[in-house]
Amino acid sequence: MIYRDGMLPFLTEKFCSPAFVGPFQMDSFDRALSFSRGVLLSIRRIGGKRLYASIHVLEELQSIGRMRKRPRSTAAPSLLPQCFDKAPLFPLPQPRSEKWTLESLCREALSCIRCPHLAASRTQVVFGAGNPRAELMFIGEAPGVDEDRQGEPFVGRAGLLLTRIIETMGLSRNEVYITNILKCRPDMPPGHAGNRKPKSGEVAACFPWLHEQIAIVRPRVLVALGNTAAEGLLGQQQPMKELRGRWLKYINTPVLVTYHPSYLLRNQSLQEKRKVWGDMLLVLEKLGRPISEKQRSYFPDPVQK
Template structure:
């Protein structure tokens, strides 16, 4: 089907409308996405220059098929496809030889690559190391309950850790140890790439160790939680790690976490019911 435009300005304006979101969107892109954007811009610049030339040298009106115009629309790369090569790099990573030799497998992250909400923990535990998925132990079960009470399913959000390997422990010891600053610094670039691709509307850091790994600064949870922070322009809510709530069963501490999550819901402009407002974990 052929469409005659009243004038070249209209066609150029339509192209600008289609291309506009590409250039207006103020988001950080990884190198691959940035290259695609630059290629799109170069192609559009070429089309506009050609149309201007036609207007200057011909009396005939420019014509374009509907298919040609539709092809000018930008289609963002699939985020799962962009995450896949990072997952593979994590899978074979040996930057921390002591962790690479002691782990069962790496724990990359799980959930919706297009999620509005992203939770960040500190490191995999024994259960996560065994299953290859973050937050699947007792603390993970509590986190899932929090997510579901917020009105999401676990598959609608994204969950990742600062470290992708379980921190090693001395032979014969039980429990988990916190990541060292060097381990977090080494593994942090993987998380940064995940955040840049997923581009959540809100980040939630679970516990002081996750905050240190993400922001590079220490602080007490009493000082940090319950108010908004920012990570590279993305709103960041800091709250207690679910494991802390398993150790401290007092209703007041549980209520603090839920009040933090109510703030997250409001920032996401999600409806909050009266039942949710009065809920205790």
């Protein structure tokens, strides 16, 4: 294993595993080396001073280097991996064994370094939480500072609101599954607080993890929270007003797009709350869940008053 200052794993025995090699389609040692350089430069930018490598990993890297030699290019090689401002092509993983579990997938994801800058800046990977056989899966944007610290999605203010919405639906967080399009908190410039929107390349790099989560959980309904989740899941860049309130599909799974809870924290009008609650009633109907008159009467339409 290689660690940054003996703390966070960046390069592991899985350096050549399908989880790492497959998404990048690395067919040469040169590209693997270029990617590793990007990781090391990211570590240096955040002040990392020491690296520790096991003999096992070094021997594997040397064996890879001996597998195929290529003529040197006349152009100077780039020290950084491809730009993550644009989405590269990341093929979806091949179907896993039926015995493959979320726990197994999570163990692989925890050592993910597909985005070197995020691997260097994150506290930990925020994989997902909830029922591994949930009928309903909520998909958000990316971890914030609270999620990055605690390792669980939606634990900040937006998470508390999402929990209230779930409970008002007659469910609990333990009955649903919650995750994000991006599993690492997007990095911020030094001295800057807050969060930023994930870049398309970051979403593309991380998407195979979500694809496998959906394949393992097999939810009956997916709820995309916000534009970023909708774009990442459906590949559609449309205004929220054109996406929400109607059923779409991810492969064969019904998808409903609605506002992210953080949007409701910024826009606390009854009109916006009514839209989200109407979407949740559609979800309950799709799941065949009973809806009480009390639930139907939340945020009634003005004409019904």
